Amino acid sequence: MIQKLDAIGGQALRDIAAATQLDVLENVRISVLGKKGALSEVLKGLGTVLPEERPKMGAAANEWKRQIEEALTIQKDKLESAALNIQLAQERIDISLPARLPHRGALHPVTQTTRKLLQIFSRLGFDPMTGPEIETEFLNFEAVNIPKDHPARDMQDTFFMGPGVVLRTHTSAVQMRALRSKKWPVRIVCPGAVYRSDHDATHSPMFHQIEGLWVDKNVKMSDLKGTLEFFAQEMFGSESRIRLRPSYFPFVEPGAEVDVSCFLCKSKPVDTCKVCKGTGWLEILGAGMVHPRLFEMAGYDPGEVSGFAFGMGVERIAMLLHHIPDLRRMFDGDSRFLTQF
Ligand code: PHE
Numbered sequence: 001m002i003q004k005l006d007a008i009g010g011q012a013l014r015d016i017a018a019a020t021q022l023d024v025l026e027n028v029r030i031s032v033l034g035k036k037g038a039l040s041e042v043l044k045g046l047g048t049v050l051p052e053e054r055p056k057m058g059a060a061a062n063e064w065k066r067q068i069e070e071a072l073t074i075q076k077d078k079l080e081s082a083a084l085n086i087q088l089a090q091e092r093i094d095i096s097l098p099a100r101l102p103h104r105g106a107l108h109p110v111t112q113t114t115r116k117l118l119q120i121f122s123r124l125g126f127d128p129m130t131g132p133e134i135e136t137e138f139l140n141f142e143a144v145n146i147p148k149d150h151p152a153r154d155m156q157d158t159f160f161m162g163p164g165v166v167l168r169t170h171t172s173a174v175q176m177r178a179l180r181s182k183k184w185p186v187r188i189v190c191p192g193a194v195y196r197s198d199h200d201a202t203h204s205p206m207f208h209q210i211e212g213l214w215v216d217k218n219v220k221m222s223d224l225k226g227t228l229e230f231f232a233q234e235m236f237g238s239e240s241r242i243r244l245r246p247s248y249f250p251f252v253e254p255g256a257e258v259d260v261s262c263f264l265c266k267s268k269p270v271d272t273c274k275v276c277k278g279t280g281w282l283e284i285l286g287a288g289m290v291h292p293r294l295f296e297m298a299g300y301d302p303g304e305v306s307g308f309a310f311g312m313g314v315e316r317i318a319m320l321l322h323h324i325p326d327l328r329r330m331f332d333g334d335s336r337f338l339t340q341f
């Protein structure tokens with residue numbers, strides 16, 4: 001039995017020394033010391049040994065067990081530290097490599113353009129004012145002289161939130177709020193989101209406008225022209241000119257659509273100008289003299305005060321300035337696009 005023990009022990013030590021993998025080492029341990037391991041099997045036969053021999057056998061077995069366990073621990077440490085060294089070498093951080101810069105956001109082009117517009121008009125004394133995006137049908141329509149049967153109220157254009165409540169279709173909805181909440185003079189600009197059921201490369205169901213309103217004694221069309229010319233030159237460059245084309249908006253009389261000379265080809269029409277498409281002019285806003293009916297509705301005397309109003313799309317101006325071909329990019333939320341401006 002002693003010989004058997006010696007054979008098992010000797011073989012185990014050689015196997016341990018030869019093991020180069022942790023799982024191989026574990027297999028050696030199980031095959032010798034495990035419940036059904038070689039050493040355990042021998043010890044199970046201890047009962048058949050003469051009683052006076054047993055202590056000697058037991059001691060020998062224990063000594064092998066001790067030696068094997070010690071060899072296992074040493075080999076295990078060796079293999080583990082070797083594995084750690086390999087891992088450390090592989091995971092070494094090369095501090096000379098260029099770093100990946102943290103991603104920086106930027107202000108959305110709509111925000112940038114809105115701020116610039118507010119700043120330009122503030123220099124002419126226009127105070128910012130806001131109104132709710134969920135608006136009464138009355139303030140969005142009736143109050144700006146758009147009667148019940150007007151096509152602008154059509155379901156196809158307007159998002160109705162409930163009886164008498166709409167998502168405002170234009171910032172002109174703020175006009176009556178401004179007139180009613182203040183005594184004239186009123187000189188405000190109202191930025192904000194507006195909603196229309198429309199969706200293609202140049203229309204989005206949600207977009208932004210800025211409304212301007214100036215009401216005072218003796219405000220004239222020439223004040224409107226001067227204001228818009230100042231705005232155009234600040235926004236599009238000092239050589240910019242504007243032109244007014246007669247147009248109809250129910251809340252102004254007379255009304256006009258306002259074009260600014262192309263800031264890219266400077267109105268010398270170039271067929272290929274990608275901004276004005278060779279027309280030399282860019283349509284940028286609607287404007288006009290406040291309709292007397294609005295004054296009456298607000299409790300003002302149209303004989304005493306007059307005023308002008310204008311409204312423009314913020315995305316449209318941002319698209320012109322930055323040559324953005326598709327409005328939808330503004331709302332995709334793709335930071336590669338948004339950080340360009
Ligand atoms: N509310 C008009 C629109 O949305 C713009 C406008 C505002 C026109 C003020 C004239 C005066 O198209």
